Amino acid sequence: MVHEISNGIAEEKLMNFMTTGLTPADQVLTIELAHLWRSKIVDKCADAERQVLRLVKLAGGDLSSKALLSQKIDRLTKLMEANCGPVRATKVRPLLDRFQPIALLRSELVHSTLSMAQVEGERAAILRNSAMEQPADGSREILTLARLRETHRELSQIVNGLRQEARIAEERAGPPLSRG
Helix, strand or coil, rough: CCCCCCCCHHHHEEEECCCCCCCCCHHHHHHHHHHHHHHHHHHHHHHHHHHHHHHHHHHHCEEECCCCHHHHHHHHHHHHHHCCCCCCCCHHHHHHHHHHHHEEEEEEEECCCEEEEEEECEEEEEEEEECCCCCCCCCCEEEEEEHHHHEEEEEEEECCCCHHHHHHHHHHHHHCCCCC
């Protein structure tokens, strides 16, 4: 059985679904690092979501902070298509495009339990999504620790870009109108 995983590692290449070649201390360290990177990615996604909502409001949109992330992104996209407000769509749209796959991964991360394995000599986290029916072939999402770190790095760049665009939109909008 070969099931390609999104990061290109075939499940059959798992040396052992649990711990082959790792000492007990390495096993604990690997799972702890996977939990750490998952937490950092989820936190950074929350920051990205906050920036998206900020941009929605700057573009003149009205949306509850309790709306789903996908709804916030859709609302911002529609506002930019309508050329609403001071948000620079040509700068924000590419950031949202880069964020979309990470937002999907975020959903997977928060609904999954983590275990670990070693894949081609590299430590990896195995995600088992409890919110979704598992495939009949038993396949799982497999993320190397390096991929988790890279995802966090990419997400940090996206968040910084969204934050910068929100600041620019605030400057372009000028001071808020005084009330009464």
